[in-house]
Amino acid sequence: MTMARRERLRLETIEEIKDTAWKQIGEQGAASLSLRAIARQMGMTAPGLYRYYKDRDALVTALLMDAFSSFTTSLEAGRDSCALDDHAGRFRGMCRAYFQWAMENPQRYVLLFGTPVQGYLFAEEVGPVAQRSFLVLQGVIGEAFVAGKIKGEAAALKLPTSLKVQYEALRKMGMPYTPLVTHLALSTWNAIHGLTSLFLYGYSQSFLGSQVDRFVESEIERLTMFLGLKE
Amino acid sequence: MTMARRERLRLETIEEIKDTAWKQIGEQGAASLSLRAIARQMGMTAPGLYRYYKDRDALVTALLMDAFSSFTTSLEAGRDSCALDDHAGRFRGMCRAYFQWAMENPQRYVLLFGTPVQGYLFAEEVGPVAQRSFLVLQGVIGEAFVAGKIKGEAAALKLPTSLKVQYEALRKMGMPYTPLVTHLALSTWNAIHGLTSLFLYGYSQSFLGSQVDRFVESEIERLTMFLGLKE
DNA sequence: ATATATAGTTTACACTGTAAACAGTGTAAA
DNA sequence: TTTACACTGTTTACAGTGTAAACTATATAT
Structure with a gap:
C-alpha cells in the first residue's frame, strides 16, 4: 500500500x-x-x-540534519573518486570535496560548523548525523592504516596515555579503528575545518586573494604527507 | 589641558x-x-x-575591535612568557594563550571568528585590528626563522610559485618576513583556529570529553615539531 | 452521515531595531 | 549675562519578529 x-x-x-x-x-x-x-x-x-x-529551532534542526546529510554524501563521493587501494587519492578526494562543498554552500557550512544559532548546543538528534560525516574521514584514514599505508611522523606519533584511554573508551562504545587512527582523524578534521572556516569568514582571503585554491591544495598535500600516504 | x-x-x-x-x-x-x-x-x-x-552593527563593530585588542594582548603575553631566544617556548606560549583565551571568552571568540553576525563581512575598520593578532603569530615564526630555528619539513616546504608571488606582493605592501614565513603562519593559524573552534562548538568535546586539554597540548607539540622548533 | 483529526486563519501579545519629533541641559559666544 | 546652539536623552510611532490561543474549514475514518 x-x-x-x-x-x-x-x-x-x-x-x-x-x-x-x-x-x-x-x-x-x-x-x-x-x-x-x-x-x-x-x-x-x-x-x-x-x-x-514546533518552533523556529525545530526547523533549524531539520535543516541542519539535511545539510549534514548532503555534506556527508559529498565527502563520500570525493573519497570514492579514487580506487579502494589508492589511499592517498581517496584522502585527497575527500579533503577537496570537503572544501568544495563549503565553497558551494557557505551558509550551509556556517550552519553546521559556525556559531550555534542562538543558544549553545544544538538538539541531540543532530549528534549521530554529525558523527557520520566524521566517520567518513576517519574511515579513509582507518582503511589506509589497516593497509599499512600510514607511515612516518603520523605512524610514529606517541599518544599521551590519558588520550589513549579516552580513545579506547570510545572504541568500546562502537567507534571503529584504533586510538591512533581516531587521533589522526580528529587532528586532520581540525586542520581542514580551520582551513575552510577561516576562508569562509574572509580572513584567509585578505591574505591570499585569488590564490586560495593553491593554498588549500598545498595544505591538503601537506596533510597527505604528514599521514605518510605519499612518499 | x-x-x-x-x-x-x-x-x-x-x-x-x-x-x-x-x-x-x-x-x-x-x-x-x-x-x-x-x-x-x-x-x-x-x-x-x-x-x-549609529546602529546595532556599529556597536557590534566596536565590541569586535575591543575583543581583538584583548585577544592580541593575550597572545603577546603568552609569547613573552619565554625568553627571546626560546623560540619553541614562545611559540607554545602563544598557542596556549590562543586556546586559553578562547576557552575563557567563548562568546568573544565566536564573535571574532564565528559566523559573521548578520550579513557577511564586517566593517573595514576591523581589518587592521584583526591583522595585528595575526602578526603576533607570524612574528613568532618569523623571529624563529631569522634565527635559523625553522628546520625539517617546514623549512624544506616547496611553495607553488603562484602562492609565492602572492606572498611577495603582500610583502611589498608592508607584510614582514619572507613568503615561507607567511605561509607557515597562515597554515599554523588555520590549525589552531580549527582546533579551537571545533572545540568551542562542542564537536571535539563529544569525542574527547575531559581530555581536550591533552589533545590540544599534543597538537601544539605537533605543530612545534612540524616547524622544527624542537628536536 | 456523523465524528474526529488535521490544516489553516485570525487575533493577540511581547519582543526587536530604529526613525522623527521634542525637551532639557551644558557650553560658548554676544 | 544673556542669547544661541550643540548635546543627551525621552516620547511616540512603525514595521518587523516568534509564538500562543481560539476558531474554522476540510479531509479522513467509522
Whole structure:
C-alpha cells in the first residue's frame, strides 16, 4: 500500500518549507531566517508553520540534519573518486570535496560548523548525523592504516596515555579503528575545518586573494604527507 | 589641558554600554544581543543609545575591535612568557594563550571568528585590528626563522610559485618576513583556529570529553615539531 | 452521515531595531 | 549675562519578529 494522500501532502509541505528556508538562507544568511517570511513566500500565514515544526529551532534542526546529510554524501563521493587501494587519492578526494562543498554552500557550512544559532548546543538528534560525516574521514584514514599505508611522523606519533584511554573508551562504545587512527582523524578534521572556516569568514582571503585554491591544495598535500600516504 | 567634562562623560557612557553589552553576550550569547535590553539595564531608553552608536552593527563593530585588542594582548603575553631566544617556548606560549583565551571568552571568540553576525563581512575598520593578532603569530615564526630555528619539513616546504608571488606582493605592501614565513603562519593559524573552534562548538568535546586539554597540548607539540622548533 | 483529526486563519501579545519629533541641559559666544 | 546652539536623552510611532490561543474549514475514518 502506498502512502496515504494526507501523509503525502504533508511531506510535500515539509519539503516546501525547507526549500523556501534554504532559499532564504542562501540569499540573506542563516542568521536572519524568518518564519514569517517563509510563510509569506509560501502563501500562507506564519502560525500555520507550527503544524509542521514546533518552533523556529525545530526547523533549524531539520535543516541542519539535511545539510549534514548532503555534506556527508559529498565527502563520500570525493573519497570514492579514487580506487579502494589508492589511499592517498581517496584522502585527497575527500579533503577537496570537503572544501568544495563549503565553497558551494557557505551558509550551509556556517550552519553546521559556525556559531550555534542562538543558544549553545544544538538538539541531540543532530549528534549521530554529525558523527557520520566524521566517520567518513576517519574511515579513509582507518582503511589506509589497516593497509599499512600510514607511515612516518603520523605512524610514529606517541599518544599521551590519558588520550589513549579516552580513545579506547570510545572504541568500546562502537567507534571503529584504533586510538591512533581516531587521533589522526580528529587532528586532520581540525586542520581542514580551520582551513575552510577561516576562508569562509574572509580572513584567509585578505591574505591570499585569488590564490586560495593553491593554498588549500598545498595544505591538503601537506596533510597527505604528514599521514605518510605519499612518499 | 585635560579632557573636557562633556567628553569624559561621553566616554564613560560608551564604556558602560560596551560593558553592559559584554555582560549580556556572556550570559546569552552574541546572537541575541539587544539594544533595548542594554538600555533597560542602564536605566535609559533604547533610542538614547543611538547618540553613541549609529546602529546595532556599529556597536557590534566596536565590541569586535575591543575583543581583538584583548585577544592580541593575550597572545603577546603568552609569547613573552619565554625568553627571546626560546623560540619553541614562545611559540607554545602563544598557542596556549590562543586556546586559553578562547576557552575563557567563548562568546568573544565566536564573535571574532564565528559566523559573521548578520550579513557577511564586517566593517573595514576591523581589518587592521584583526591583522595585528595575526602578526603576533607570524612574528613568532618569523623571529624563529631569522634565527635559523625553522628546520625539517617546514623549512624544506616547496611553495607553488603562484602562492609565492602572492606572498611577495603582500610583502611589498608592508607584510614582514619572507613568503615561507607567511605561509607557515597562515597554515599554523588555520590549525589552531580549527582546533579551537571545533572545540568551542562542542564537536571535539563529544569525542574527547575531559581530555581536550591533552589533545590540544599534543597538537601544539605537533605543530612545534612540524616547524622544527624542537628536536 | 456523523465524528474526529488535521490544516489553516485570525487575533493577540511581547519582543526587536530604529526613525522623527521634542525637551532639557551644558557650553560658548554676544 | 544673556542669547544661541550643540548635546543627551525621552516620547511616540512603525514595521518587523516568534509564538500562543481560539476558531474554522476540510479531509479522513467509522
